[in-house]
Amino acid sequence: MDTRYTYYPGCSLHATGIAYDKSMRAVFKKLGSELAELEDWNCCGATAYMSVQKTVAFAVSARNLALAEKTGDDVVAPCSACYYALKHTREGMAADPELRAQVEEALAAGGLEADLSVEVRHPLEVLLTDIGIPRLVEAQTNSLEQFRPACYYGCQIVRPFGAVDEDPELPMSMENLFTALGARPVDYPPKVRCCGGMLVATMPEVATELSMDLVDWAVAREANCIVTVCPLCQSNLDLINVTTGGNGASHQIPVLYFTQLIGLAIGCTPEEVGMQHALIPSDAHAPPLRGAPLTIAGSREG
Amino acid sequence: MKTLDPLAGPIAPGVLSKTEQELRAAFLDEIDRIPGGARLNQCIQCGTCTASCPVSHAMDITPRQVIAMFRAGAIGELLESRTIWLCASCYHCTLRCPAQIQITDLIYALKRIAIEEGIFPKRFPVHVMSETFTRNVKRYGRNYEVGLLLRYFLGTKPMGLFARRRAGYALWRHGRIKLRPDKIKDIEQLRKIIAKAETFDLPQEKVTREKVTAAVGYESIGR
Structure with a gap:
């Protein structure tokens, strides 16, 4: 089993998504897999570059693939936008010889070449496929029974590629994972809806509506936390609590990364998985949304 | 325009x-x-x-x-x-x-x-966001969230910054704001790649x- 990966954190995981970075590293370390950060990686281009210049968007993203090919390990990209951009670059170049020739010429100007040999993967799929639920359950030290997560997948990891979960309309991989770890995921119909993404800056009224809807659904389904796979989703949903101002207890719902929840289950400390960076606290010291306090202590029997 | x-x-x-x-x-x-x-x-x-x-x-x-x-x-x-x-x-x-x-x-x-x-x-300055983003990438090789938003709002709707002061403060207090941009080591390499790729995107017959x-x-x- 290949237990070494090239880690592509992306820009957000060095700033607003720092808790995702910490929990990624903590979980992979605990499971004995090596995450080697890609040396001198650059921005993936996200959705913004594609709006301006197409070939440049591909070339910027392809530099990362070219650098990653030096080790040959699969690239793990936790941010949905990075995952999509890198995968789209790889698939787009493979499908379009003219584009590939142009991108290769651009890379050659920087002394690089890309043979598209490395796979681009999302950590959710890596943890479920390479590690697998049985091994995660085996590694479990703490119960997640206090958690009633609304599992939120968002957009770009489930579509258009559909490599993370076999059903792009109704993914269940996180639900299956967290049920196995003792949590009680709620039925969450808007799990693949858009959080608004960068519209939070450019058209806040539209983005707020989308994010608020996701929070309202989670509250209505009596979830006590929302679990996300993307730093932008996490920021948008977490900030709703702050930006809409004084909305009372009804929207104080913690928004966690799936890796934080896994980390807590397999014995990482709350600090190790970056719980201190959440705007809405969900650790043992703060009351969660309605109902019983969330505790992350309480080890599993035996 | x-x-x-x-x-x-x-x-x-x-x-x-x-x-x-x-x-x-x-x-x-x-x-x-x-x-x-x-x-x-x-x-x-x-x-x-x-x-x-x-x-x-x-x-x-x-x-x-x-x-x-x-x-x-x-x-x-x-x-x-x-x-x-x-x-x-x-x-x-x-x-x-x-x-x-x-x-x-x-x-x-x-x-x-x-x-x-x-x-x-x-x-309706959405395109300014994309253009500011691409400038950031050319300059640092990475996207710098604080710089991106500051430039975007100062260039388009400065009141937007005021409206977001609570969000900014909350993020800062929780250690999620980086005050200095990350710059990649081989920025020259990236710039060469971008310059070459741009020749394919320029309007041409x-x-x-x-x-x-x-x-x-x-x-x-x-x-």
């Missing part, structure tokens, strides 16, 4: 203005570079895209209408719409389209033409235009 000829739409059925012909040619060039771009003429106007779009309620032209308007020869109006700047790239339309049209990528193509042509809806037009099946409309 470029103002469009008010008669930019179809002059008569099957007859397009000069502006519209130019925009159409640019768009056809763009969609030729999208895998499966020619599937555009497979649209059956079922409206699945509009129904799946999380922001269609806020659009002035829905995704289904985007395709209909392109066929009707009204690209000028499409480029001036809110729609192309509202798309958040969630790909739900693309996933569900029964004709497998890459609608999200088509909207990207429209955004690129709008930026290229300098056509933007008034007081496309030899493929005839092929594209024929493939999409609109050659008779364009005359």
Whole structure:
């Protein structure tokens, strides 16, 4: 089993998504897999570059693939936008010889070449496929029974590629994972809806509506936390609590990364998985949304 | 900002203005570079895209209408719409389209033409975000969130910063704001790659235009 990966954190995981970075590293370390950060990686281009210049968007993203090919390990990209951009670059170049020739010429100007040999993967799929639920359950030290997560997948990891979960309309991989770890995921119909993404800056009224809807659904389904796979989703949903101002207890719902929840289950400390960076606290010291306090202590029997 | 000829739409059925012909040619060039771009003429106007779009309620032209308007020869109006700047790239339309049209990528193509042509809806500076983003990448190699938002809001709507002070403070207090940008070591390499790639994106005489037009099946409309 290949237990070494090239880690592509992306820009957000060095700033607003720092808790995702910490929990990624903590979980992979605990499971004995090596995450080697890609040396001198650059921005993936996200959705913004594609709006301006197409070939440049591909070339910027392809530099990362070219650098990653030096080790040959699969690239793990936790941010949905990075995952999509890198995968789209790889698939787009493979499908379009003219584009590939142009991108290769651009890379050659920087002394690089890309043979598209490395796979681009999302950590959710890596943890479920390479590690697998049985091994995660085996590694479990703490119960997640206090958690009633609304599992939120968002957009770009489930579509258009559909490599993370076999059903792009109704993914269940996180639900299956967290049920196995003792949590009680709620039925969450808007799990693949858009959080608004960068519209939070450019058209806040539209983005707020989308994010608020996701929070309202989670509250209505009596979830006590929302679990996300993307730093932008996490920021948008977490900030709703702050930006809409004084909305009372009804929207104080913690928004966690799936890796934080896994980390807590397999014995990482709350600090190790970056719980201190959440705007809405969900650790043992703060009351969660309605109902019983969330505790992350309480080890599993035996 | 470029103002469009008010008669930019179809002059008569099957007859397009000069502006519209130019925009159409640019768009056809763009969609030729999208895998499966020619599937555009497979649209059956079922409206699945509009129904799946999380922001269609806020659009002035829905995704289904985007395709209909392109066929009707009204690209000028499409480029001036809110729609192309509202798309958040969630790909739900693309996933569900029964004709497998890459609608999200088509909207990207429209955004690129709008930026290229300098056509933007008034007081609607979404493109500034994309352009600021690309400048950041050229400068540092990475995106710097604080710099991006500061530049964006100072350049477009400074009050937006004031409105976000609580959000900014909350993020800062929780250690999620970085005060200095990360710069990659080999920024020169990245700049060389970008400079080379840009030569392929510059407007150039496309030899493929005839092929594209024929493939999409609109050659008779364009005359």
